[in-house]
Amino acid sequence: MKYMMTYDLMESARNTNAWIGASAKAMASYPAFALTMNPAIQLTAAWGEVMERSFARMVEKPDWGLRSIVGTDGTDHLVDIVKVVERPFGDLLHFSVRRRAPMKRKVMLVAPMSGHYATLLRSTVKSLLIDCEVYVTDWHNARDIPVSAGKFDVEDYTLYLVDFMRELGPDTHVIAVCQPVPLALAATAYLAAEDPDAQPRSLTLIGGPVDPDAAATEVTDFGRRVTMGQLEQTAIQRVGFKHKGAGRMVYPGLLQLQSFISMNSERHGKAFQEQILRVARGEASDHDAHNRFYDEYLAVMDMTAEFYLSTVERIFKNREIAQNQFVVAGKKVDMGAITKVAVMTVEGANDDISAPGQCVAALDLCTGLPDSKKTQHLEPGAGHFGIFAGKSWRLNIRPLVLKFIDAHSGENAPVTAMAETAANSPETLGKAKAAS
Known part of the structure; x- marks a missing residue:
């Protein structure tokens, strides 16, 4: 009470x-x-x-606002948002473009569950929609999910990703942004061991905490400084009677927003x-x-208490992913089981949320993956938001990601003129060479 x-x-x-x-x-x-x-x-x-x-x-879920895009024929094509998979805690959405043949690049964009809605990736979706069939994980606000739906922690999140990948099939290219990066890596490793035929073709990890101790930030310092008991007492609340999830224990979005704003x-x-x-x-x-x-x-959503607490304890404090000791549904997930999925990491040199070194640690965990299938990119001068939705994404990172996807597709999908021009520009090639 x-x-x-x-x-x-x-x-x-x-x-x-x-x-x-x-x-x-x-x-x-x-x-x-x-x-x-x-x-x-x-x-x-x-x-x-x-x-x-x-x-x-603060209490309104933003709209995607993607009504139409301009096609290669120069005409507008309306965009329909279709639910491919519906689950209590999150759906898999497809941005279906009318009057357009299916694109060869099939991309599953894994949105973070870290306080904001998946619409935070609106500009990312819009930029990819021109050249790809885009699917996005749309996580639900925990305050609107009845208690009868049960729990949802990092293991459940990982299994959701596993099911979404299975639904889309092996010709999928997964792009994970921020918080879900370590769990997307774990989901891919889980499939590699349990259902190899359902593995995606490539996995792009953008600015996520695979190894939080690789480079300290204010976020990692907080995770070390506060005990789990203190965190549960100060951060966890029970949803009030006004919402469908009345009685559910959550980490409130309003409390998260206070933390976001206090950082800057x-x-x-x-x-x-x-x-x-x-x-x-x-x-x-x-x-x-x-x-x-x-x-x-300012539009924030509540996270289930078990997801928030298990993320802090297992990903940040115990470093289960970083030490390759993560367990899902009673089965140890070995990152070394990934032997066929090409993996690319993207980091921002000025990222104060997931500092350089935290994400690229994923490549060292993939011990069974040949170097030819590993790629890393460090974007100079880019902050956290810029590497997936800002200027750095638009001008440099997006073309590199599309080129990486094409290099590891079953068929050599054509690179658009826009992507090819940007990817081969002196500035982009110079930055890629410096990062490697």
């Missing part, structure tokens, strides 16, 4: 702040105030607008101050750069 009250108190605080913002905006926008020249009136209305929008976005509080504070001034001057818009970013960044 104590945890329910805490959860509902956080939601009440969020709701109250949204109401305060809406009230400030409405009151300061009253026509009579237009007679005064006091700039505080406009600033109050602008502050209220930004505050209301920010707190309202000065930068976020400055961004909101500047946005308030832009709104007051009439320079802001509904889809400006600030709103596009924060509409997604």
Whole structure:
């Protein structure tokens, strides 16, 4: 009962702040105030607008917003989002492009379950959709999943990935981003031992903590500093009566958001101050750069308590993946069992979430994989977000990933002119050479 009250108190605080913002905006926008020249009136209305929008976005699942893409024939092709596999804790979505023959590259994009929705990869999906058949793991908000659905921890997550890979078949190329990187590696190794014919053709691991101790960050320091008992007492709450998952133990999204913002509080504070001034001057818009970013960044979801705690304990503290001691459903998963799946790691030189060294450790674990099937890339000057959705992804990493996929496909799928030009540019080739 104590945890329910805490959860509902956080939601009440969020709701109250949204109401305060809406009230400030409405009151300061009253026509009579237009007679005064006091700039505080406009600033109050602008502050209220930004505050209301920010707190309202925290409980809304963003839309994918991918209505259509331009095809090679120059016409628009509508995009349908189809559920290929439906499960209580997550679905496998297919971005089906109308009037287009199936693409030779079949990509399964594994979205992180680390506080944000899978829509955080919207720009990644959009960039791949031009040249690939794209499938994405869409994880559900734990507060909306009834307790009767049971538990969901790192082993269940891994088995979900195994089932998704089996569904798509052996001609699939898996791309895992951030948190799921070690579990995607484990799922591939699990298939290598249990169902070799269902293994994907390639596995691209982008900025994930395969070996958290390879390079210390604030995230890994926190995992070492806090005991599991302290974490359970301070971070875990029980979903309130308002939601379908009432009574489920979770790590609340609002609590996660507080941690996200505190890591770069000065930068976020400055961004909101500047946005308030832009709104007051009439320079802001509904889809400006600030709103596009924060509409997604502020939208958070709850994780099941068992998933969050098992991630911290088994991946970060005990380093079960890094030490090749991970167990799934009572079976030890040996990364050395991967002998056919080509593996590529991508890291950002300025990544403060998963620092360089943490992800590339996956290649050392794949002892049964020949060097010809191993590739690594370190992107100079790139932060965490940039390596999968920012400028670095668009200009350098995406072409390299597509080239890697083509090199390890059953058939040599054609590289698009856009990808080939970027991949062979002097800047990209120079960076790839330096990273290798």
